[in-house]
Amino acid sequence: MAGADLALLLLILACALLRAAGLLVAGRLRPDHPFVRWAASVALATLAAFIMLAILAPGGALAGIPWWARAAGVLGALGWMRFQGGMLGPLLAGLAVTAAGWAISAG
Amino acid sequence: MIFRTACREALGAPALAMAATFLAFGAAVQAAGLSLSWGLAAALLVYGMPGQMVLVAAVNLPGGALPAVLGAATANARFLPMAVALSPWLGGGPRRWWALPFIAVTPWAMAMRRLPGLPEGQRLGWFLGFGLTSWLVAGTATILGHAIAPLLQGPVLALMLLVNPLYFTLILAHEVRVPPGRRAVIAGCCAAPLALLLPAAWGLLAAGLLSGTLAFLWGERRGRR
Numbered sequence: 001m002a003g004a005d006l007a008l009l010l011l012i013l014a015c016a017l018l019r020a021a022g023l024l025v026a027g028r029l030r031p032d033h034p035f036v037r038w039a040a041s042v043a044l045a046t047l048a049a050f051i052m053l054a055i056l057a058p059g060g061a062l063a064g065i066p067w068w069a070r071a072a073g074v075l076g077a078l079g080w081m082r083f084q085g086g087m088l089g090p091l092l093a094g095l096a097v098t099a100a101g102w103a104i105s106a107g
Numbered sequence: 108m109i110f111r112t113a114c115r116e117a118l119g120a121p122a123l124a125m126a127a128t129f130l131a132f133g134a135a136v137q138a139a140g141l142s143l144s145w146g147l148a149a150a151l152l153v154y155g156m157p158g159q160m161v162l163v164a165a166v167n168l169p170g171g172a173l174p175a176v177l178g179a180a181t182a183n184a185r186f187l188p189m190a191v192a193l194s195p196w197l198g199g200g201p202r203r204w205w206a207l208p209f210i211a212v213t214p215w216a217m218a219m220r221r222l223p224g225l226p227e228g229q230r231l232g233w234f235l236g237f238g239l240t241s242w243l244v245a246g247t248a249t250i251l252g253h254a255i256a257p258l259l260q261g262p263v264l265a266l267m268l269l270v271n272p273l274y275f276t277l278i279l280a281h282e283v284r285v286p287p288g289r290r291a292v293i294a295g296c297c298a299a300p301l302a303l304l305l306p307a308a309w310g311l312l313a314a315g316l317l318s319g320t321l322a323f324l325w326g327e328r329r330g331r332r
Binding site for chain 1: 121124131141145148152153154155157158162166171172173175180184185186187188189190191193194196199203206208210212216219223264265266268269270271278279280288290291292293294296299301302303311314315316318319320322326327
């Protein structure tokens with residue numbers, strides 16, 4: 001088995017174990033159990049930190065978009081959601097704001 | 108019935124976010140010289156983008172992908188708290204194990220919004236419908252991304268990669284309406300710079316663990332108001 005295949009197999013097993021451990025540990029607990037609420041807080045905080053970094057300090061191709069165009073997209077999406085509701089509309093509005101701002105700045 | 112409803116719910120903004128992210132992943136797999144079957148196995152069986160990307164990025168490094176497995180698993184360690192938070196909503200019986208392959212951030216985030224408002228008997232069905240649809244979208248997008256990789260470059264790729272953070276910003280905007288969610292989101296945003304200071308493989312996990320714990324303790328101190 002090639003190194004990349006073995007690495008993938010090990011990662012698949014590790015991720016299955018992480019999921020299984022969570023289902024096993026909390027399966028008989030109530031949703032308002034302190035351990036469950038703590039886990040939900042950690043998961044949500046991790047997601048918030050991930051999004052913050054992806055918007056303000058991204059790597060790779062995403063870094064090619066000017067920071068202000070990324071921020072404008074976020075504000076556009078949130079603004080659209082605030083006044084029109086839904087998810088798909090705000091998502092497309094945010095993308096359009098970023099794309100338009102980026103295109104205008106690129107001349 | 109609830110299964111079908113959940114499938115439809117997954118086909119709006121969540122499907123767009125999944126499709127854009129996994130199209131980009133399929134393109135990255137092709138660019139790294141890996142086969143479609145490798146990419147599809149990673150997309151469907153790892154089903155956690157940070158870990159998948161760590162592994163793809165490591166394939167062409169001098170040491171190969173094997174030394175990167177621990178870092179990739181750590182990058183996906185959020186599966187553990189996510190599964191803990193989700194599990195009580197899926198019922199105590201053995202059928203909740205059907206949900207295992209679908210536990211990932213997109214189905215999890217939507218499930219934490221939807222499941223508390225559903226009758227107990229419908230929750231697992233909803234999650235399986237939403238999870239299976241998202242999973243199939245991810246697989247299809249990976250195949251497509253691998254096939255059209257040369258077209259996914261520059262601004263197109265950058266905008267596709269922005270879809271996911273935008274989508275989760277909207278999810279978080281919903282979460283901040285309740286105090287526990289607000290505390291966790293504020294703490295996570297404040298802790299984000301910590302992830303930049305620590306090693307990339309576990310910086311985000313450490314930031315999330317620390318800030319999520321502080322947010323939880325903050326809530327406990329305020330009497331869960």
